[in-house]
Amino acid sequence: MSRFFWVRHGPTHAKTMVGWSDLPADLSDTAQLSRLNAHLPPEALVISSDLSRAAATADSIVGPRTRLPHDPDLREIHFGAWELQRFSDVEDQAHIRTYWENPGDVRPPGGESWHDVVARVDRAVARLIAAHPGRDIVAVAHFGVILTQVQQALQIGAYEAFSHKIENLSVTELTLGAEGWRAGRINHLP
Template identity: 75%
Template sequence: MSRVFWVRHGPTHAKTMVGWSDLPADLSDTARLSRLTAFLPGDALVVSSDLSRAVTTADAISGPRQRLPHDPALREMHFGDWELKRHAEIEDQAHARRFWEQPGDIRPPGGESWHELTARVDGAVARLIAENPDADIIAVAHFGAILSQLQQALRLTPYEAFSHRIDNLSVTELHRRGTGWHAERFNHCP
């Protein structure tokens, strides 16, 4: 059995669509970080996306755990021309509505679709498990990346997956038995 403990990075406090922009995380809640560190398995490997909000969060919770190289495949969705915009600032509101209401193959201009994000993160997870077959993995990543994996574990449509919350510094624990994933817990805030 493989176990992946997905941790969403610390908050950025941005009120816009943040994908590949490298905004810092607010890690001032040291008590919450301590609880999170204590909750996670002590012998797990730690990996994060290469964006600084994930890297610094992983640094804050890794303790003596072994760190793996930062993985750009664990990044948030690429919002392209919508990056750092508020929903109301998007010129083509019909396109934006379709993107959120019919997630799948629709992508922001210059960005990626939900299916492309999911395929990217799926590939990273498969590689991490193949390279570390008997290890628990703590993956510090982003809302979309984590949600894509929860979607599979709960066997949801993309639209149904979007109804779930993944709070900053929460844990989504997924177990793989055979070829399928099971959600042990999600959006858990220790």
């Protein structure tokens, strides 16, 4: 059995679509970070996206845990030409509406589709499980990344997955057992 504790990075305070832009996390809420650290299993392995907001968050909660190298496959959705824009500022409103309302094969110009993100994150998870079978893994990542795994565990569509809130510094617990993926707490704020 493998347990994943998906942690969303600390807040960036951006009000735009932030995908591969390397904005820093605000990690000033040390009380929340302490509660998060205390909630996570002490013998777990810790991995993060290579974007600084996730890497710095992982470094702030690593504690006694073993830190694994950053994994670029755990990056947020690549928004391409829409990066750092507000939804309402995107010129092609029909395109962006289709992207969010029918997630699947639709891509932002120069970016990734939902299916692209799912395949990328699934590869990373499969590598982690193969390299560390039966271990607890704390994966510090992003909203979209975590939702790809919630979708898989709950066996729901992408649109339904997007209905889940994933707050900054929250924990989403997913377990892989003989019967497949099972969801525990989603968006838990310790």
